Amino acid sequence: MPRDTLTKEQIVRTAIELLDDEGLDGLNMRSLGKRLGAAATAVYWHVKNKDDLILLAGDRVWEEIDLPDPEAAGWRTAATALATGLHAMFSRHPWLVQALGSHLFHGPGKARHDDRSLAVYEAAGFTAAQADRAAAAVFTFVLGNVLGASAMVSLTRRLSREGADAEALIEDTMIRAREVAMDFPRLRARLETPMAADYAAAPEQTFMYGLQALLDGLEARLAAGSA
Template structure:
């Protein structure tokens, strides 16, 4: 694709596709140019460098998080919906979770999300720094829950890139983890209650359980909330 027919939007959209398929390790201008059917040098007419491209790609996916109408739903319904969408976005794009360790993401997409999140907690009754803390607490919870899936995706790609059998390697690791866990009574009991080396897998409703517990705690801290809520 000639340079003058490329657009930044095309480049960023294709970068997201490349990151989804190959992870952070697979993002480079040559691979991107190949997907765009263009010379890698043509990409530099639209983005400064790889870090700039990653920032743009990271900002774009924030648009996948829907913003509930705060005139139509209560704050807790809105907070639950946004946290669920954010978790879904992170698990669809695990490279973004990894990149948080090395990059500071910014842009209109993330700002749009952050602004609406603050509006949710302001509607709850938090003001100023309290709304910031409430929003940050929920964000950190969601990010932490998405981290294991991101780590597994990255490890799987690395093993396969090196020519290994990811399923076999991960199975062997889980077997070793199960053997170590069997030395401790509570973990040993749990191993006996599940099939195979899956003792470390959390119940399906764990994310929602933790989120609602966190929102319970925030609700109790709303100024003027009844004591013991």
């Protein structure tokens, strides 16, 4: 594809697809150009470099999050929907979780989300500074919840690129981790009873539990302040 037929929108959209498939390490201008059917040099007419492209792609995916109206839905329902949407977005794009540690993201997509997040907590009755802290606390909880899954995706890709049997290595590690856990009474109790399957699935099952517990705490602070 000649450079004059390429658009920045096409480049960013294709970069997101490549990042989803290959992760941060798999993104380079040559691979991107191949997906676009264009020379790598043509991409540079629209983006400065790889880091610039990651920032553009990283901001664009924030637009996938639906923004609930706290006035119509109620702040608690809106906060739950916003956090759930953020969690789903991070889960679809695990490379973004990794990139947050090496890039300072900014742009209209993220700003749109952040502005609505503040609106949700202000609608609850938090002052401006309190709303900042409440929104940051929920964001940090969501990010922490997806770190494990994101790291597993990155590790699996790295092992596969190195020619290792990623599935076998991870399974072997889990077996050894179980052996270590058997020396600790509470871990052993969970692994030796019917609770074992639920215990292994805990990250998936506890996101909403933790989110609601966090919102309970914020709501209690509001009530205490009113009292």
